[in-house]
Amino acid sequence: MPHPDSTDRSALVLFSGGQDSTTCLFWALDRFASVHALGFHYGQKHAVETEQARKIAVKADVPFEIIDMEGTLSGSALTEHEKDMSAAHERNEDLPASFVPGRNALFLSTAASYAYNRGIHDLVGGMCQTDYSGYPDCRRVFIDSMQTSLSLAMDEDLRIHTPLMYLTKAETWKLAADLVTVAGCDVLETVRVMSHTDYNGDRSELHEWGYGQLDNPASKLRAKGYREAKEKGWV
Numbered sequence: 001m002p003h004p005d006s007t008d009r010s011a012l013v014l015f016s017g018g019q020d021s022t023t024c025l026f027w028a029l030d031r032f033a034s035v036h037a038l039g040f041h042y043g044q045k046h047a048v049e050t051e052q053a054r055k056i057a058v059k060a061d062v063p064f065e066i067i068d069m070e071g072t073l074s075g076s077a078l079t080e081h082e083k084d085m086s087a088a089h090e091r092n093e094d095l096p097a098s099f100v101p102g103r104n105a106l107f108l109s110t111a112a113s114y115a116y117n118r119g120i121h122d123l124v125g126g127m128c129q130t131d132y133s134g135y136p137d138c139r140r141v142f143i144d145s146m147q148t149s150l151s152l153a154m155d156e157d158l159r160i161h162t163p164l165m166y167l168t169k170a171e172t173w174k175l176a177a178d179l180v181t182v183a184g185c186d187v188l189e190t191v192r193v194m195s196h197t198d199y200n201g202d203r204s205e206l207h208e209w210g211y212g213q214l215d216n217p218a219s220k221l222r223a224k225g226y227r228e229a230k231e232k233g234w235v
Contacts, residue, residue, distance in 0.1 A: 010034040011122040011161070012115045014107055015064065017053030019210070019222055020126030020164055022195040023172055026182045027163045028124045029060060036120065038111055039066040042073045042103070045081045046201040056194050060183040067110060076100040078199065085199050085216050095134055096217060098199060104137035105146065112150040112158060121158055128164040128172070140165055169225025174234035188235060197222045 011028045015021045015037035028035045039053050050066055057064035075090075077083035077097035089095040104127065111123050127138040136142065143160050151158045164172050179187040191210075196203065198212030198219045205211065209226035212219040229235045 008033055009122055010036065010118075010120045011124050012111055012118075012120045013037045013062075014111055014123065014125040015039050015053050015057070016126075017049040017051070017056060017196055018126070019191055019195045019197050020128065020172060021053075022056055022191050023176045023179075023187075024124050024126045024163055025056070025060065025062065026179050026185065026187045026190070027175065028161075029062070030179055030182045032122065035062050036118070037062050037064040038114055039064065040107055040110070041066055041068045041070055042100070043070040043079045045078050045085075046196065046199050048201045048203060049196040052194055052196040056190060059190065059194070060185055062183075067114075069106070069110075072106065073100050073103055095136070098217065099135055102137075104135075104142070108146050108150065108160065112154060115158075116154050116156070121156060122161060123158065124161045124163070126164050127162045128167060130166050130168055168228070169221055170228035170232065170234065173226055173229035174232075177229075177235050192226075 009032055011032040013021065013025050013028050013035060015025055016039060025037060037057050039050050041047065041050055054064060073079055076099055077085045078100055083097055085097055087097045089097050089099050108123065115123060127143055129139045143162055147158060147160045167175065176191045177188045181187065193210065196211065199216040202213045203211040207223065209223040214220055214223060226235065
C-alpha cells in the first residue's frame with residue numbers, strides 16, 4: 001500500500017538500472033501514487049545498464065526516458081574506458097577511479113527541471129553513504145544542500161528521497177526482499193536478475209547475486225552484500 005502521506009503525489013526516480021536505483025524504483029512504486037523514471041546516457045562503460053533499465057521499466061509499467069549527456073562528463077574510468085577501473089582516481093587518490101566528477105549534481109539538477117515541468121515535487125535516488133565507493137556526491141550533506149538549492153532555484157518545495165542512504169549493501173538486499181511484490185513484480189528476483197551493476201558491462205554469467213564478474217569494485221560490493229544478507233537469512 002502507498003504511504004499515507006504520498007497517496008496523492010507523484011515521484012521521479014533517477015533510474016540507472018543498477019541494483020540501488022532498481023530497489024528505489026520499487027520503493028517509490030510502493031509509496032507514491034504514480035512514478036516516472038529518468039535515466040542518463042553519459043558515455044558510461046557499462047551502458048548495458050540503461051538497456052536493463054528499459055526492460056525493468058516495461059516490466060513494472062513505469063514511464064521511462066533517457067537523456068543523452070554523452071561528452072558532458074569526464075575524468076573517470078567510467079567515461080574514459082581505457083583507464084583502470086580498480087585504481088585510485090587520478091586527481092584524488094582518496095577516491096576510486098570510477099568517481100565521475102559532478103555526476104550527481106548534474107543529474108539532480110536535470111531531474112529537478114524535468115520534474116518541475118511535470119508538476120512533480122518528489123525525486124528519488126539511490127545515493128548511499130554507508131556502503132558505497134567513497135563518492136562525495138553520495139553523502140547526505142550534499143543531497144540536503146541540493147534539495148535546498150533546487151527548491152530555491154524552482155521557487156517550490158522539492159523533496160529528495162534517498163531510502164538507501166544509511167543502509168549497508170546487505171540491508172539494501174533486505175529492503176528488496178521486504179518489498180516482496182510491487183507492480184506485479186517479485187522485487188528481489190527482479191533486482192537480482194534484471195538489474196546491472198558490473199562496471200565492465202558483463203552479463204555473460206548469472207550468479208546468485210546477479211550478472212557480472214568479480215573483477216571490478218561494483219560487482220564485488222554487490223556480491224559481498226548478497227552473501228551477508230543470505231547469512232542473516234534476509235534473502
